[in-house]
Amino acid sequence: xxxxxxxxxxxxxxxxxxxxxxxxxxxxxxxxxxxxxxxxxxxxxxxxxxxxxxxxxxxxxxxxxxxxxxxxxxxxxxxxxxxxxxxxxxxxxxxxxxxxxxxxxxxxxxxxxxxxxxxxxxxxxxxxxxxxxxxxxxxxxxxxxxxxxxxxxxxxxxxxxxxxxxxxxxxxxxxxxxxxxxxxxxxxxxxxxxxxxxxxxxxxxxxxxxxxxxxxxxxxxxxxxxxxxxxxxxxxxxxxxxxxxxxxxxxxxxxxxxxxx
Amino acid sequence: xxxxxxxxxxxxxxxxxxxxxxxxxxxxxxxxxxxxxxxxxxxxxxxxxxxxxxxxxxxxxxxxxxxxxxxxxxxxxxxxxxxxxxxxxxxxxxxxxxxxxxxxxxxxxxxxxxxxxxxxxxxxxxxxxxxxxxxxxxxxxxxxxxxxxxxxxxxxxxxxxxxxxxxxxxxxxxxxxxxxxxxxxxxxxxxxxxxxxxxxxxxxxxxxxxxxxxxxxxxxxxxxxxxxxxxxxxxxxxxxxxxxxxxxxxxxxxxxxxxxx
Numbered sequence: 001x002x003x004x005x006x007x008x009x010x011x012x013x014x015x016x017x018x019x020x021x022x023x024x025x026x027x028x029x030x031x032x033x034x035x036x037x038x039x040x041x042x043x044x045x046x047x048x049x050x051x052x053x054x055x056x057x058x059x060x061x062x063x064x065x066x067x068x069x070x071x072x073x074x075x076x077x078x079x080x081x082x083x084x085x086x087x088x089x090x091x092x093x094x095x096x097x098x099x100x101x102x103x104x105x106x107x108x109x110x111x112x113x114x115x116x117x118x119x120x121x122x123x124x125x126x127x128x129x130x131x132x133x134x135x136x137x138x139x140x141x142x143x144x145x146x147x148x149x150x151x152x153x154x155x156x157x158x159x160x161x162x163x164x165x166x167x168x169x170x171x172x173x174x175x176x177x178x179x180x181x182x183x184x185x186x187x188x189x190x191x192x193x194x195x196x197x198x199x200x201x202x203x204x205x206x207x208x209x210x211x212x213x214x215x216x217x218x219x220x221x222x223x224x225x226x227x228x229x230x231x232x233x234x235x236x237x238x239x240x241x242x243x244x245x246x247x248x249x250x251x252x253x254x255x256x257x258x259x260x261x
Numbered sequence: 262x263x264x265x266x267x268x269x270x271x272x273x274x275x276x277x278x279x280x281x282x283x284x285x286x287x288x289x290x291x292x293x294x295x296x297x298x299x300x301x302x303x304x305x306x307x308x309x310x311x312x313x314x315x316x317x318x319x320x321x322x323x324x325x326x327x328x329x330x331x332x333x334x335x336x337x338x339x340x341x342x343x344x345x346x347x348x349x350x351x352x353x354x355x356x357x358x359x360x361x362x363x364x365x366x367x368x369x370x371x372x373x374x375x376x377x378x379x380x381x382x383x384x385x386x387x388x389x390x391x392x393x394x395x396x397x398x399x400x401x402x403x404x405x406x407x408x409x410x411x412x413x414x415x416x417x418x419x420x421x422x423x424x425x426x427x428x429x430x431x432x433x434x435x436x437x438x439x440x441x442x443x444x445x446x447x448x449x450x451x452x453x454x455x456x457x458x459x460x461x462x463x464x465x466x467x468x469x470x471x472x473x474x475x476x477x478x479x480x481x482x483x484x485x486x487x488x489x490x491x492x493x494x495x496x497x498x499x500x501x502x503x504x505x506x507x508x509x510x511x512x513x514x515x516x517x518x519x520x521x522x
Contacts, residue, residue, distance in 0.1 A: 017285045022411035024385040025327065031389060034396075035404050042401070053399055060396065064326070067286055116323040121467050124291060126502060128317040128460070131293065134495055136310045145294055147499070151506075152288045188470065193505055195473035198464050199480030200498075205457065207488040213454050221485070227455050231462035241319060241463060242331070245368065248455050249361070253448030260444050 004040060004078060004168070012037045012074060013164050019067050028064040037074055044081050051086050058096055065104040066111025071160045072174060073103055075167025103175075110183055115156070118190040123152035125194060129201035133208070202228075267342070267427045270299050274338045275419035278374070281334050282324050283415055292316040292337035299341040308344055312360060312367075313337040318460025320371065321467070329378050331371035335419075339426060340367030346431050347438065354438075358446040361453035362438055370426055377418055385411050 019032035034056065041059075045052035065073055076099060084092045127148030134140045167174045206221040214220045234244050277298070280290035293313035300309020320333035343363035351359065388410050392403040441449075465477070487493070 018408055020286075021283050021408050022385045022389065023283070023382055024389055025382055026386045026389070031385075031404065031407050035408055038401050038404055053397065056399070056401075057397055060393065112325050116325060117467055120288070120323065121321055121464055123288060124317050124321060125464050127291065127293060128314045130495070130498070131310060131314045133493070133498065136307045136314070138306055138310075140495070141293065141297055141306070141310045143495070143499075145291070145297075147502070148291065149288050156287075191468040191470050192473050192476060194464065194468040195470075195477040196480050196505070197502070198461065198468065199477045200484045202461055203481050203484035203488050204492075205461075206485060208492065209457075213451060224455070224458055228458045228462055228465075231459055232465055235462055235466045241322075241459065242368070242372070244459055245319070245456070248459070249365065249449070249452045252451035252455070253445050256448035256451060257444045260447055 004043070004082070008040055008043065009075075009078075009164060009168060010161075012040055012078070013071060013161055016067070016070055016074060016160070019070055027060075027062045029070070030060055030063045033063040033070065033074070034059045037078060040078055041081065044078075051089070054089055054093070055081060058093060061097075063100075063104070065108040066115065068115060068156050068160045069107040069111035069163065072107055072163035072167045073100060075164045076100075076103065076171055076174065079168050079171045106178070110178070113187060114183060118187055118194075119152055119155055122190055122194045122197070123148040125197055125201065126151060129197060129204070132201055133204035266302050268424065270302050270338070270342060271420050271423035271427065273298060273302075274335070274423050275416050277334050277338075278332060278419045279412070279415065281332055282378070283412070290334040292320075292333045295334040296337035296341045299338045300345065303342065303345045305345050305348070308348070308360075309337075309341040312340045312344060312364065315364070315457050315460065316340065316367075318464055319456070321460075321463055324378075329375045329382075331368070332374040332378075333371065335374040335423075336364075336367040336371035338367075339370045339423075340364045342427060343367065343431065343434060347435065350435055351438070355446065355450050357453040358449040359438075361449040361456070362434075362441075364453070364456070366430065366434055370422075374419070374422065377422065378415075381411075381415050381418065384414055388414075 015036040016032075018035060019029050022031040023029060024031075037059075038056075041052060041055045045055060059077070063073075077096065080096050080099060084095055086092065127144045130144035130147065131140055163174075166177065206224060207217070212220045214223065231244055235241070274295060277290040277295050279285075280287055291313075293310060293316075296309040296311075296313025296316065297306055298309065300306040300312075303309075316333055316337040320331055320336060322328075322330045324330055340360070340363045343366055344360050347354075347359045347363060348356070385407075388407055392407050395403045396407075
C-alpha cells in the first residue's frame with residue numbers, strides 16, 4: 001500500500017477551490033474534480049500506464065456535489081484508487097463508480113442545507129446587521145466584514161479538511177460519522193439563533209435609519225413592519241424576489257402620481 | 262472621476278465576481294465588500310457600504326445545481342459606481358431617488374451577469390469537448406488548459422461587461438434620469454425606503470420555524486424599546502454573538518452526544 005504524503009492531501013484540498021471553475025451543463029464539476037487530484041492519480045499509477053488512463057476515464061465522468069463537502073468524496077476516491085487492486089479493472093471501475101454516486105447525493109443535500117440555508121445567510125446577516133445597528137463608517141465596515149468572513153470560513157475550512165482527512169485515513173468510519181452528526185439539530189439551532197439576530201437587527205434598523213418618509217419614528221416603523229409582513233407572505237407564496245422588487249418600484253411610482261398632482 | 266479608476270474597478274470587480282461561484286466561494290465577494298471597494302476607489306466609501314448593506318440580504322440565494330442567480334456582488338458594485346457618478350453630476354436631486362435609480366440599473370446588470378454565467382457554462386462544455394480526447398490519452402496539461410480557458414472566459418467577459426456598462430451606460434443613464442418628472446423621483450425615494458425590508462423578509466423566510474417566529478417577534482419588540490433609549494455598545498453585541506454561538510454549538514453537538522453516552 002502506497003500511503004500518500006500529507007502535503008499531497010492538503011494540495012488536493014487547495015485545488016478543490018477550483019472545483020466549479022469549468023462547471024458545465026453536461027457533466028457539471030467533472031473537470032474540477034479530476035483537476036484537484038490528478039497529481040495523486042499520477043503518483044498512485046505510473047504516468048501513461050493503462051491503469052492511469054483508466055483512472056482518468058473514470059473520473060472525467062459526471063460529478064456533482066456540494067463544493068465544501070466534495071472533500072469527503074475526494075478522500076474516499078483517493079483511498080479506493082490506492083487500495084483496490086488493479087488486477088480486475090472492471091470490478092475496480094464498478095466499486096469506485098458505485099461509491100462515488102452513492103455518496104455524492106447525500107453530501108450535496110447536507111452541504112446545501114447547512115451552508116446555503118444556514119451558515120451563509122447567518123454570516124451575511126451578522127455582517128449587514130453590525131452596519132445597520134451602528135453606522136456606515138470604515139471601522140464598523142471592517143469589523144462587520146471580518147466577522148462575517150470568519151463566521152462563514154471557519155466552519156468551511158474545518159469541515160473541508162476534517163472530511164478530507166477522515167475520509168482518507170478512516171474511510172470506513174466516514175459513513176458512520178455522517179449518520180451520527182445531527183444536522184437537523186444544528187440547522188434548528190442556526191435558524192433559531194438567526195431569528196434572534198434578525199429581531200435585533202430589525203429593531204436597530206427601525207430606530208436608527210436615516211431614510212424616512214414619515215416624520216414620526218413610530219409610525220414609520222409600523223408602516224415598514226406592515227411591508228415586511230406583506231413581503232414575507234409574498235415570498236412564502238413563491239413570488240420571486242425580483243418580482244417583489246419591481247412591484248415595490250412600480251407601486252411607489254403609481255402611489256406618488258396619486259398623491260402629487 | 263478618471264477613466265483609470267473605472268478600468269481599475271472593472272478589473273477588481275471581475276476578480277471579486279469569480280469568488281461568487283467559480284473559485285473558492287469565500288464570501289470575499291459579498292455585496293458590502295464589492296460596494297465598499299468601488300466606493301473607496303471613487304473616494305466615497307460610505308455610499309458603497311450603504312448600498313452594499315442593502316443588497317447584501319436581498320439577493321442571497323446561492324447557485325445550487327444548475328440554478329444561476331443574479332450576481333449580488335455585481336449589483337452592489339454597479340449601483341455604487343453609478344450612484345457616485347450621479348452625485349458628482351447632480352447636486353440638487355434627492356440622494357435616495359438617485360440611489361434607487363442606480364440600484365435598478367445595478368439589479369438589471371446583476372441579472373445580465375447571471376445570464377452571462379449561463380453562456381459561460383455552455384462555453385465550458387465546448388472547451389471540454391475540444392480537449393477531452395487529449396486528456397484521456399494522458400496529456401494532463403489539457404486539464405490545466407481547460408481550467409485556464411474557463412477562468413479567462415469568465416474574467417475577460419466580466420471586465421468587458423463592466424467597462425461597456427460604465428462607459429456607455431453612465432452617460433445614457435444620466436440623460437434618462439434628467440428627464441424624469443417629480444412624481445417618478447418621489448416614487449423612487451419611496452421605493453428606496455421600503456427596499457431594505459425585502460432583505461429582512463428574505464432572511465426571515467430562510468430561517469422561519471414555529472418557535473423561531475415567536476422568538477423573533479419577542480426579540481424585535483424588546484430591542485425596539487431598548488433602542489429608543491440607547492444604542493447597544495458594539496462590544497456587547499459581539500460578545501453576545503460569540504456567547505450564543507458557543508451555546509449553539511454546545512446545544513446542537515455536544516449536549517446531544519452526552520445524552521447518547
